[in-house]
Amino acid sequence: MYIIRNKRFFLIIGAAIVALCLGVIAVFGIKPGIDFTGGSLMEVKYVVVPEKAVVEAAVEEQALGEFAVRHSSSEAGEGYLITTRDLNESERAALEAKLLSVSDGGELVRFTSIGPVIGQELKDKAVWAIGAVLVLIIVYVAIAFMGVGAPVSSWVYGFMTIVVLGHDILVPIAFMSVMGELVAAQVDILFVTVLLTILGFSVNDTIVIFDRIREKLKQNRTETRRNIPVPGGKDEIVITYTLLKPFGDLVGQAIDETMSRSINTSLTVLLALLALYFIGSSVTNMFVLSLIVGVIAGAYSSIFIASPLLVVYQEWQDKKKTKQ
Amino acid sequence: MKENSPQTETFLRFFKAAVVLVIVGIIAWFINTNALGDNPSQPFKLGLDLAGGSHLVYEADVTKIDPAEVPELMAVLREVVERRVNAFGVSEPVVQVEKSSIVAERESNRLVVELPGVTDVKEAIKQIGETPLLEFKLLDPDRLAEQQTLESLDSLVKNSTTTIAIGNAKVNGKEIKPEDPYIDTGLTGRYLETASLEFANGQGGQVANEPLVTVKFNEEGAKLFADITRANVGRQLGIFLDGELLSSPVINEAITGGTAVISGQFTVEEAKTLSKNLSFGALPVPITLASTQTIDATLGAGVIDQITKAGLLGFTLIALFLIFWYRGPGVVAVIALASYVLISLLIFMLVPVTLTAAGLAGLVLSLGMAVDANVLVFERMKEEYLAGKSSQSAIRDGFDRAWSAIRDGNVTALLSAVILFWFGNSLIKGFALVLGIGTVISIVSAITITRALLLVLPDVKRNDVGLWPWLFKTGITKK
Secondary structure, three states: OHHHHOHHHHHHHHHHHHHHHHHHHHHHOOOEOHHHHOEEEEEEEOOOOOOHHHHHHHHHHOOOOOOEEEEEEEOOEEEEEEEEOOOOHHHHHHHHHHHHHOOOOOEEEEEEEEOHHHHHHHHHHHHHHHHHHHHHHHHHHHHHOHHHOOOOOHHHHHHHHHHHHHHHHHHHHHHHHHHHHHHOOOEOHHHHHHHHHHHHHHHHHHHHHHHHHHHHHHHOEEEEEEEEOOOOOOOEEEEEEEEOOOHHHHHHHHHHHHHHHHHHHHHHHHHHHHHHHHHOOHHHHHHHHHHHHHHHHHHHHHHHHHHHHHHHHHHHHHHHHHHO | OOOOOHHHHHHHHHHHHHHHHHHHHHHHHHHHHHOOOOOOOOOOOEOHHHHOEEEEEEEEOOOOOOHHHHHHHHHHHHHHHHHHHHHOOOOOOEEEEEEOOOOOOOOOEEEEEEEEOOOOHHHHHHHHHOOOOEEEEEEOHHHHHHHHHHHHHHHHHHHOOOOOOOOOEEEOOEEEOOOOOEEEEEEEHHHEEEEEEEEOOOOOOOOOOOEEEEEEEOHHHHHHHHHHHHHOOOOEEEEEEOOEEEEOOEOOOOOOOOEEEEOOOOOHHHHHHHHHHHHHHOOOOOEEEEEEEEEOHHHHHHHHHHHHHHHHHHHHHHHHHHHHHHHHHHHHHHHHHHHHHHHHHHHHHHOOOOEOHHHHHHHHHHHHHHHHHHHHHHHHHHHHHHOOOOHHHHHHHHHHHHHHHHHHHHHHHHHHHHHHHHOOOHHHHHHHHHHHHHHHHHHHHHHHHHHHHHOOOOOOOOOOOOHHHHHOOOOOOOO
């Protein structure tokens, strides 16, 4: 009940988080990786790692336009990551030969070159995929909660789920934006996977609480049936429900009763993610870190934002009715 | 329905639990003998990012082709490239046609070539790219004349030491522009059946013993060739290889035999290579390399090792937490979770699902999600149990009442997985597949394995004395 009683406080915190995230994204922006913009990424490892300036000079010499050289350290060894525009085979071969010549024991670890058309297409796909998931979820939640009836329409449950999702997506995006500023992290296709996973995750968390609200509503209501005679036909039966307790109280109970489940589930997922983060591969580190941020945001929002919003909506609806 | 006696009921409960445990044991043994060890008969299929290799994406230029014919042509292209790739001996190459998604602004047809173990793509790209594109084009004499006029004008201007070049001009009141004097006939290397090396016999103006390439068209091509030659007797037919004019013989009569001779002052070696390349398959459509990706295998090996370790650590942490918090049922959940992992691995092995770094991360992540179904049931069970129900009926009610939440939560996860799979890109597809399979298995393992094992635990009530009543409670409190 604590959460519902202090719902304004929690909703203000939620709004502050959203505002902060929007601010961060507006200031730092998002750095799309070559998956979306097209371009090349070459990772070269060395036995004797040369100075960064040496590598930069070597790339400069190839006259490939703008480029970036970053230090890299992975399972394969120490070396550099070189990003340039997309390269054709002969440009690649020339750059590779040049880079391997600057120091001893050089070896090409990986090379990716993506044409701008494919990058653009992937970007479109990402936007469409996220849009499609959102629409499907809102429809599914609305249908699954169809029987819920008064006092809040099942579409509102669907809508609130999406509002919360907006919060859950914004947080990892803002995180990526900060990471882009700090360690030059780029938004790649794996990050889109993170967003879509968090969508599924957060909606799961929210639905479990809504499910309990649905159950509470069914347990705590009386049903009245009225037969309205229809001239020349069968009587139309109108069922109205009267809640025995205030809606806010029922929602509060539902949150309390699902609290240990919400915490335990998020905790186990976090345990798995933390294990991946600390001893997992550096290849997936950024992926795992943004998932951790997203899972925490998702757990927080489904408890402290989704259900309080339902109550606020219901109170607002009531006020409007009494005014009329 | 006939009611069973209590003894039969008890027997059935134990029997079900035993069956579940035996099946899980067999799966574990099966995976261990077939996929692990030094020389597995059915190893897990690893993605290029783990096993190392090259991933090439070619873009096909189909602008000159009737859209209705494109799918067939792409299939031919795939076959041709696959033959070439197989020719240089890569184990299990993947060559597939991919269409840009419906949301893309521009429709494009692509050919994806995956070469496991090949990190030196230079040779591969060269061989794939070298496949010749053979075209037959008719010479338009009027256009040729126009072009020659234009060229001579151009050279006149150039000779007069100015820097102006003539782009177009009016000849007899008609505007002429630089244009290809050769017109597409639609006859290309895709209609080819075989090509062979021959030597000219010195008749009909040929240089004796000049190496020639004789091509034989398939039925469709032979008909097309006959039609073209019949309608254009007296005109020149240009033969182009990779866009370059080889020769431009005059058509003397309709050729119905379905063979054509290509001469182009070849050396014997050149003619041999050309005929071999043409036999191997001339590309039906021109292709350009749109993206390349090569990954060194040493990077991948480290990734597998680390993700396996992370998975084991994650599993141990989750197991400790479950046993600490849920006690008796927690132990059951750990067994169910282990079964979940085993069943997932079995499916990955049998389908086979290509495992990528993202996919393995997805598996470890879905481990966390699989716990959720168990936690939902246990929390419900605890409520019923603490309300005074016996453990057996608390278990049954717990499952019944948790079902709607498990269902609604997992359907949305499945929807996301389906969308992700549709979202394309092999990397994402691997992740989506693991997530989707994981979601389905987690439901099944929770409602069958967990349930069967829980039901063989003794039937007790919260106020009974002894170990079992304590084991059914949760948390760190004493209540």
